[in-house]
Each structure stands twice: as C-alpha cells, then as structure tokens.
Amino acid sequence: GQQVMQIPQYQHVQEGEDFTTYCNSSTTLSNIQWYKQRPGGHPVFLIQLVKSGEVKKQKRLTFQFGEAKKNSSLHITATQTTDVGTYFCAEADRGSTLGRLYFGRGTQLTVWP
Amino acid sequence: GAGVSQSPRYKVTKRGQDVALRCDPISGHVSLYWYRQALGQGPEFLTYFNYEAQQDKSGLPNDRFSAERPEGSISTLTIQRTEQRDSAMYRCASSGPLNEQFFGPGTRLTVL
Numbered sequence: 245g246q247q248v249m250q251i252p253q254y255q256h257v258q259e260g261e262d263f264t265t266y267c268n269s270s271t272t273l274s275n276i277q278w279y280k281q282r283p284g285g286h287p288v289f290l291i292q293l294v295k296s297g298e299v300k301k302q303k304r305l306t307f308q309f310g311e312a313k314k315n316s317s318l319h320i321t322a323t324q325t326t327d328v329g330t331y332f333c334a335e336a337d338r339g340s341t342l343g344r345l346y347f348g349r350g351t352q353l354t355v356w357p
Numbered sequence: 358g359a360g361v362s363q364s365p366r367y368k369v370t371k372r373g374q375d376v377a378l379r380c381d382p383i384s385g386h387v388s389l390y391w392y393r394q395a396l397g398q399g400p401e402f403l404t405y406f407n408y409e410a411q412q413d414k415s416g417l418p419n420d421r422f423s424a425e426r427p428e429g430s431i432s433t434l435t436i437q438r439t440e441q442r443d444s445a446m447y448r449c450a451s452s453g454p455l456n457e458q459f460f461g462p463g464t465r466l467t468v469l
Contacts, residue, residue: 277457286448286460287400332399336456337413344390344413345458347399 248273248335250348258356263323265351267316267333275336276309276316277345282329290318323355359383361461363449369467370439378434378464380449386459388452389432391424393445394463400448406432439468 249268257263267276275294279287291300293309293316300307306319320327330350337343362381370376382389388407392400402416408429417423421439426432436443444467450458 286462287458289457289459292455292457334399343456344402344405344416345400345456346402349397350399352397 248276248333248346248348250333250351252351253349254352254354256354256356257323259325260322263320263327263353265318265331265333265353267318267348269314269335272313273309273316273335274313277334277336278307278316278318279332279334279347280329281332281350285329287332320353323353325355325357328353328355361449361451361459363447363461363464365464366462367465367467369469371469372440373438375435375437376439376466378436378447378449378466380432380434380461382430382432382449382451383453383459386451386453387429388456389426390450390452390458391432391434392448392450392460394448395445400460403434403447436466439466441468444468 251266277292278290280290281287291307296313297311298309304321308317330352332347332350334345334347336345364379390405391403393403394400404414404417404424405412406426409426421437424434446463446465448460448463450460452458
C-alpha cells in the first residue's frame with residue numbers, strides 16, 4: 245500500500261537554528277500535504293504540493309516537492325519556540341481527488357530557547 | 358460552527374461496553390473522515406464519507422467498528438464490545454475543495 249517515510253523522527257534545535265524534515269517514498273507520489281500538530285493539539289493543514297519540483301514558501305517555512313515526486317521536504321529558517329510540534333507529511337489516495345490520507349510517522353521538533 | 362467538533366472529548370469505558378463517538382464537521386463540507394492516532398504516530402485512516410455515503414471503510418480494524426452519517430452532516434463512529442487495544446485518540450476531519458483536511462480536537466478513548 246501507499247507509504248511515506250519521514251526522517252528524522254526527532255529533532256532538537258536551539259532557537260534560531262534551521263530545521264528540515266524529509267518525506268520519502270519508494271514510488272511516485274501523486275501529491276504531498278504537510279500538517280503541524282502542536283503538543284496536545286490536532287493536526288493542522290499547512291500546504292499541499294502537487295507539481296514536480298514545486299517550491300512553496302510560507303514566511304519562514306519552505307516546502308519542496310522533488311523532481312521525481314518521490315520525496316518532499318519542509319525547511320524552517322531560524323526556528324522559534326512557536327515552531328514546536330510534530331510535522332507530518334501525508335499523501336492523498338492515488339487516483340482520487342478526495343479520499344483518505346496516508347500519514348508518515350512525523351518529525352517531532354523541540355526548540356530550546 | 359467554525360471548526361470540526363467532536364464529543365465527548367474524553368471517554369472512559371469498561372471492556373465489553375459499546376461506545377459512540379460523535380463528529381460535527383465544518384458546515385458545507387462534503388467529505389468526512391475518521392482516523393485513529395496512537396501516541397507518537399500519524400493519524401491512521403479508518404473510514405470516510407461523501408455526503409451520507411460511506412466511500413471507503415477499509416481502515417476499520419474489524420466488524421466491531423462501524424460508522425454512519427445518515428443525513429450527510431454529523432457522523433457517529435461506534436465501537437461495540439470494546440477491548441483495551443481500542444484505547445486511542447479518535448480523530449474526525451472534514452475536507453475542503455482541495456482535500457485539505459480540517460481535524461477536530463479528537464476523542465480520547467480509554468478502555469479499562
């Protein structure tokens with residue numbers, strides 16, 4: 245079945261350092277969505293990538309979709325304590341515009357002040 | 358309402374009892390999803406609806422789990438004869454036009 249692998253599982257950084265999490269698949273991804281879940285909270289949608297090589301930015305967050313559509317990354321520049329949480333990538337069911345999401349295990353980010 | 362709501366937020370039950378978890382999606386959202394999330398894991402798909410029709414129930418672990426959305430709005434996930442392994446956070450989501458999913462706060466189920 246569809247499966248996305250995320251690395252690293254945990255990341256600890258000092259405030260101001262950069263952070264990157266990677267999402268990989270052995271097969272071509274139809275699309276990638278990224279979610280953030282704060283401690284004790286629920287997943288919150290960040291962005292969706294669909295096109296090969298796509299790059300999108302949201303303030304300090306940069307999202308990339310690989311040229312081969314087999315990987316994606318989320319990069320945060322100059323982390324802040326508000327960035328703490330778990331970041332998940334997810335792929336929507338292939339061949340469907342609406343449907344289930346397949347989530348990775350997530351990368352848990354801790355930011356030390 | 359402004360977001361997805363779920364009730365109850367916490368449910369403690371004894372093994373063998375039935376439980377019903379409710380989800381109220383964002384008004385106007387056609388698709389509604391149920392996920393289960395274990396600690397330290399990503400949400401795991403259970404089932405989803407478009408309007409009142411259950412489109413995919415392949416993620417339901419066994420026949421003790423069922424879901425309905427009779428009027429295409431509120432949905433209920435029912436677990437019969439609960440077992441300790443059913444303890445988890447159960448999350449509901451509804452989706453917008455780009456399949457971005459809006460999650461509710463979840464129901465924390467504990468089976469004693």
